[in-house]
Amino acid sequence: MTVVFYILAAMTVAGGMAAMLLKNTVHCALAVTVAFAGLAFLFLDLDAQFAGFAQILVYVGAVAILVVFAILLTRGSETPKDGVASKHWLAGLVIAAGVFAVMGWAILQSAAVLPHEMPVPAVTVLDIGNALVTRYVLPLEIVALLLTAAMLGAVIVALHEKEAAQ
Amino acid sequence: MTPLAGFLLVAALLFSIGLAGALTRRNAILVLIGIELMLNAANLNLIAFWRYGPHPEALTGMMFAIFSIAVAAAEAAVGLGLVISIYRHAHTTDLDMMNRMKG
Numbered sequence: 001m002t003v004v005f006y007i008l009a010a011m012t013v014a015g016g017m018a019a020m021l022l023k024n025t026v027h028c029a030l031a032v033t034v035a036f037a038g039l040a041f042l043f044l045d046l047d048a049q050f051a052g053f054a055q056i057l058v059y060v061g062a063v064a065i066l067v068v069f070a071i072l073l074t075r076g077s078e079t080p081k082d083g084v085a086s087k088h089w090l091a092g093l094v095i096a097a098g099v100f101a102v103m104g105w106a107i108l109q110s111a112a113v114l115p116h117e118m119p120v121p122a123v124t125v126l127d128i129g130n131a132l133v134t135r136y137v138l139p140l141e142i143v144a145l146l147l148t149a150a151m152l153g154a155v156i157v158a159l160h161e162k163e164a165a166q
Numbered sequence: 167m168t169p170l171a172g173f174l175l176v177a178a179l180l181f182s183i184g185l186a187g188a189l190t191r192r193n194a195i196l197v198l199i200g201i202e203l204m205l206n207a208a209n210l211n212l213i214a215f216w217r218y219g220p221h222p223e224a225l226t227g228m229m230f231a232i233f234s235i236a237v238a239a240a241e242a243a244v245g246l247g248l249v250i251s252i253y254r255h256a257h258t259t260d261l262d263m264m265n266r267m268k269g
Contacts, residue, residue: 092189
């Protein structure tokens, strides 16, 4: 457990908390970007450089922009007058606290058998590329198909209905 | 506490924050953000187990996380497209107001 880990963990958790607690939706989108960036740095701290930079590209680069676009297109930046919480917020909070209690208990109970320090894995981007086109080539093709289908689906779903009616 | 336990605790905390947000917020976009946070917490678990597992050269956890990131990106695009479409139809993103199956 290094100091870097504590700083990155605090940054990530604070970003996530702010994203779920702030009232202004645009501020929430910015806070969740901080959480995504913190996660990318945690991946880098875990010596997973490829996953870390993929996280920065996909989440900090694309998903955050997409969320901001959606907020501006739906005028979600206006804070509602009657609060931001749903009417079932207490039940949701209790469920989330229960889930965290169970997971934290399980982790702390099994902490003694979890592996300690391991040598840094000698994995290069070349190895990842080789694995992607040999052992994982079928998942890679399926993801390519899924991304194409999702892109077309998102465009069709968000198309203007008036044009379809004409 | 071992390093792996620390990463797992952070992931559990992040997952719970995302779950709490998805269950308590009224804005549909923020519910989607909560779901994204939960997916990211799962990715952190996968990468942590890859790093501290016995066979990191097999790349299993890393590949799972990379494919999970790709699927989450597709999910975000479709989800936000749906929110925009519903907003155009019902003029709200408030989930408590969306209580009709019929438009």
